[in-house]
Amino acid sequence: MIRDITIGQYYPADSLLHRLDPRVKLFTTVIYIIALFSFKGIVGLALITGFLYYVIKISKVPFRFMTRGLKAIIVLVVITSIFSLLGTPGDIVFWKWKSLQLTDAGIINAVLMTIRLVYLILGTSLMTLTTTPNQLTNGLETALAPLNKFHVPVHSIAMMMSIALRFIPILIEETDKIMKAQMARGADFENGNLIQKAKAMVPLLVPLFVSAFRRAEDLAMAMEARCYNGGEGRTKMKPLKYTQEDYNAYGIVIGFLVLVIIAANVVPFPQ
Amino acid sequence: MSIILDKVNYSYSEGTAYHVQALKDINLKIEDGEFIGIIGHTGSGKSTLIQHMNGLIKATSGGIYFHGQDIYDEDFNMKELRSRVGLVFQYPEHQLFETTIFDDVCFGPKNLGLDKKTVELRAFEALRNVGFPHELFYQPPFDLSGGQKRRVAIAGVLAMKPEVLILDEPTAGLDPAGRDEILGLISQMHKELGITIILVSHSMEDVAKYVDRIIVMNQGSVMYDGVPKDVFRQYKELEAVGLAAPQVTYLMHELQEKGLPVDVDATTVEEAKESILAAFR
Ligand SMILES: Nc1ncnc2c1ncn2[C@@H]1O[C@H](COP(=O)(O)OP(=O)(O)OP(=O)(O)O)[C@@H](O)[C@H]1O
Ligand SMILES: [Mg+2]
Numbered sequence: 003m004i005r006d007i008t009i010g011q012y013y014p015a016d017s018l019l020h021r022l023d024p025r026v027k028l029f030t031t032v033i034y035i036i037a038l039f040s041f042k043g044i045v046g047l048a049l050i051t052g053f054l055y056y057v058i059k060i061s062k063v064p065f066r067f068m069t070r071g072l073k074a075i076i077v078l079v080v081i082t083s084i085f086s087l088l089g090t091p092g093d094i095v096f097w098k099w100k101s102l103q104l105t106d107a108g109i110i111n112a113v114l115m116t117i118r119l120v121y122l123i124l125g126t127s128l129m130t131l132t133t134t135p136n137q138l139t140n141g142l143e144t145a146l147a148p149l150n151k152f153h154v155p156v157h158s159i160a161m162m163m164s165i166a167l168r169f170i171p172i173l174i175e176e177t178d179k180i181m182k183a184q185m186a187r188g189a190d191f192e193n194g195n196l197i198q199k200a201k202a203m204v205p206l207l208v209p210l211f212v213s214a215f216r217r218a219e220d221l222a223m224a225m226e227a228r229c230y231n232g233g234e235g236r237t238k239m240k241p242l243k244y245t246q247e248d249y250n251a252y253g254i255v256i257g258f259l260v261l262v263i264i265a266a267n268v269v270p271f272p273q
Numbered sequence: 274m275s276i277i278l279d280k281v282n283y284s285y286s287e288g289t290a291y292h293v294q295a296l297k298d299i300n301l302k303i304e305d306g307e308f309i310g311i312i313g314h315t316g317s318g319k320s321t322l323i324q325h326m327n328g329l330i331k332a333t334s335g336g337i338y339f340h341g342q343d344i345y346d347e348d349f350n351m352k353e354l355r356s357r358v359g360l361v362f363q364y365p366e367h368q369l370f371e372t373t374i375f376d377d378v379c380f381g382p383k384n385l386g387l388d389k390k391t392v393e394l395r396a397f398e399a400l401r402n403v404g405f406p407h408e409l410f411y412q413p414p415f416d417l418s419g420g421q422k423r424r425v426a427i428a429g430v431l432a433m434k435p436e437v438l439i440l441d442e443p444t445a446g447l448d449p450a451g452r453d454e455i456l457g458l459i460s461q462m463h464k465e466l467g468i469t470i471i472l473v474s475h476s477m478e479d480v481a482k483y484v485d486r487i488i489v490m491n492q493g494s495v496m497y498d499g500v501p502k503d504v505f506r507q508y509k510e511l512e513a514v515g516l517a518a519p520q521v522t523y524l525m526h527e528l529q530e531k532g533l534p535v536d537v538d539a540t541t542v543e544e545a546k547e548s549i550l551a552a553f554r
Contacts, residue, residue, distance in 0.1 A: 066288070182329045183368040186360040187429060188352060188384030205380065208370035212415065 013131040017062040020132045023248045024141025030255045031129045037259055038121055042266040047117070049262050054121060063131050071127040072120065079119045087112035135167035144242050157233025165221070173214065180209045275437060275469060276303040276326055276358070281335035283321055295321040297493040299335070303471070305436070308463050310480035310501075311473045313490030314515035319473045320363065322490065323439045326471070327358040356385050359435030363442050366422030369414040374425050375400070377414050381433040392432075399432035400425070403458055420451040427455070431462075437469040438462070444479065452476075456483055481505065481519045481540035489516070502538045521545040528552075 014020075019027075037050055058065065090112075092105025130138070143160035150156050181191060184205045191202050283296040295318045303309065303326075313319050324330040325337060328344050328351050337344045339354055362368070371377035378396040387395070400410065403424040409417070414425055427443065440459065444452040460483050463470045474480050480487060480501065487504040489497040491514045497504045505511070508518035518540070525537045525545055536548040 179362070180368055182324065183362045183365065184380075185329060186327060186355055186362070187368075187381040188356055188433065189380075190352065190384070205368075205370045209368050212370075213367055 011131065012134050013063045013067055015062040015132075017060055017132070018247065019057060019061040019128070021247065022132075022251055023242055023244055024133050024137040025145050025242065026244075026248045026251045026255075027129050027133055028138075028141050028145060030251065031126060033255050033259050034125050035122065037262045038118055038125070040266065041262050043269045045265040045269040046262050049258070049265055050121065053258055054125060057128060058124070061128055061132050063128065068124055068127055068131070072123055075119070075123055079116055082119065083112040083116045086115045136164055139164040139167070140238070140240075140242060155233075157236070161233075169214075169217070172217070173210070176213055177206065177210060180206055180213075275305045275340060277301070277338040278325065279336040279338070281325060281332045281337065283318075283325065283330060283333050285321075287333065295493055296325075296332075299495060301488065301495065301498070303437070303469065306467055306469055307486055308460070308470045308484045309472065309486045309488060310484035311471060311488045311490060312475070312477070312480055312516060313496075317490040317514075318493040319490050320441055323360065323441060323471060323473060326437070326439060327355050327360050329355075329360070352384075356381075356433045357435055358437045358439065359430040359433055361427050361430050361438070361440045361443060363445060365426030365429075365443075366419060368429075369422060369425060372413055373411045374405075374414045374417075375410045377425060378428045378432050381429050385433060395432045395434065396428070399428040402431055402462065403428045404454065420447050420455075423447065423451075423455065435468065437471065439471040439473075441473045442475065443472070444474070444476070452479070459483070477505070477517055477519045478541075489514075501540045505540050506538060 034050075034053070037046075037053075041047060041050055058068070087108050088102045088104060090105060090108035091103065092107030094106040095103055096106075097104040133141075139160045142163070143156055146154075146156045146160075181189075185191070189202060189205055191199070191206070194202065278299050278301040281296055281299040282294070285291070285293045285295055299322065311319050311322070321330065325332055328337075331345065339358070342349060344351070344354055369377050371380065375393075375396055378399055379392050382392040382395045401407075405421070405424050405428060409421070414422060417425065423443065427440070430438065438459070443455055443459070447455065456479055459470055459472065462468050470484075472480070472484060484501065487497065487499065487501050488495055489504060489511065496510075496514065497507060505518040505522050508522060511517060521542055521544075522537070522540055525535050525539050525548070528535045528549070529537050533549070533552050535552050536544070539545040539548050
């Protein structure tokens with residue numbers, strides 16, 4: 003049940019995308035988001051769709067695994083597109099009621115908004131699906147290392163992030179376990195009104211917090227026992243190193259962005 | 274005829290990269306009043322199996338019948354099943370949440386919709402049944418020792434007065450005295466209250482000493498199902514799947530090899546003693 007949440011989950015496979023340096027993937031994701039929210043016209047859309055299709059294809063992650071992440075945000079997508087559908091003024095008005103109106107621009111807007119959100123989720127979840135949380139924070143830490151000069155505690159932030167990410171599946175598992183244990187004692191998490199449901203959470207949350215604190219304490223102890231003392235002078239077991247594949251990927255991604263920008267200026271239609 | 278499992282299959286995370294088939298074609302019949310031990314190597318599917326018996330996990334395929342009723346029927350009362358088939362999880366002390374021990378034990382019966390008086394009476398009885406000291410009833414449960422917490426958690430399930438009590442490694446992490454106490458208690462409840470007991474355990478000695486029937490799990494399937502003597506006679510096959518027979522069984526086999534006419538089927542120290550003494554008479 004709870005285990006079906008896929009956002010932030012890693013899908014083990016052996017593909018080019020899995021092999022790439024996490025910094026490349028972070029950079030690509032940023033570029034992809036920029037392209038997604040700045041493209042204009044049908045050619046730009048085609049370019050982005052092609053790019054997304056290509057990376058999904060080479061990632062070897064089953065598509066159905068990605069769509070599961072979509073299910074979680076479907077409500078959000080529907081609400082945003084309804085708002086842009088009925089709230090955009092335009093030239094051709096098909097229908098009007100008080101401040102709500104259905105216009106040509108509204109329809110285009112709604113379609114674009116839906117496409118953007120869906121692509122956004124697909125693209126970003128592809129990154130987390132092909133990158134282990136450890137690699138991801140490692141990449142972030144290296145990429146953000148220059149900020150150290152401005153007294154930003156990059157290492158501590160990265161460490162906190164990787165611990166937090168590491169604990170998500172553990173906490174999910176723990177929640178599952180405690181829920182089952184309380185259900186075995188007749189607890190009911192599904193039925194009842196809002197107040198009853200909130201009350202039903204107490205037997206779940208208290209043990210969950212107790213165990214989270216216990217785990218945190220154990221982890222802190224284990225880290226101290228191994229002489230962890232922050233980022234100062236700390237070396238890495240697997241330092242990140244670019245390979246030829248990574249440089250090629252940078253090239254492709256920059257080329258992609260340039261194409262999208264050109265397309266937006268040459269063929270900015272429709273819109 | 275209390276619980277029947279008919280061709281039960283179960284897979285975790287079906288349709289993903291983490292797909293694991295935890296149970297394969299399980300057919301079992303659990304009669305009223307039995308004392309059953311389930312053994313099997315780590316990851317053989319014991320915990321998964323027992324969670325099917327009170328409907329916490331729904332079989333991917335196959336049927337489960339409780340007193341002849343299909344528990345996957347639309348109108349089957351799952352909540353009632355869970356009160357009649359009590360399940361004590363591995364490390365149950367992690368589920369305690371109330372401000373006092375007594376209140377925590379009240380949680381189960383309260384969920385059954387009983388009135389306050391009955392709830393408290395049952396909690397009281399359950400705590401007494403597990404031999405919990407009265408002075409500690411109104412203490413917070415978090416400060417207790419591991420063994421004491423374990424008792425509270427077992428009482429929490431007992432207070433629902435189940436007909437079938439399933440315990441997943443109830444003695445894991447307890448000292449020998451605590452282990453004997455808990456198992457003694459369970460065996461006593463079996464005898465006095467007539468509760469059907471299903472005990473998951475990694476200790477062959479414990480299983481041999483208390484249960485009348487052993488189910489051996491191996492990689493999600495039932496490998497053996499029979500009385501302890503018959504099961505432990507296959508000790509070579511058991512060893513092959515990471516299990517063993519009780520220590521005395523080995524001793525008896527060695528004695529026999531050395532020429533002493535002892536009963537190699539002895540599985541408990543008591544039986545072994547009798548048989549060795551008889552051999553010298
Ligand atoms: N929540 C879960 N999600 C995915 N796989 C699981 C889950 N729980 C168990 N498994 C897998 O199912 C199989 C059976 O696990 P199960 O917990 O039933 O074993 P077990 O016999 O109880 O082991 P142990 O003696 O260690 O308690 C194992 O391969 C395990 O990895
Ligand atoms: Mg188990």
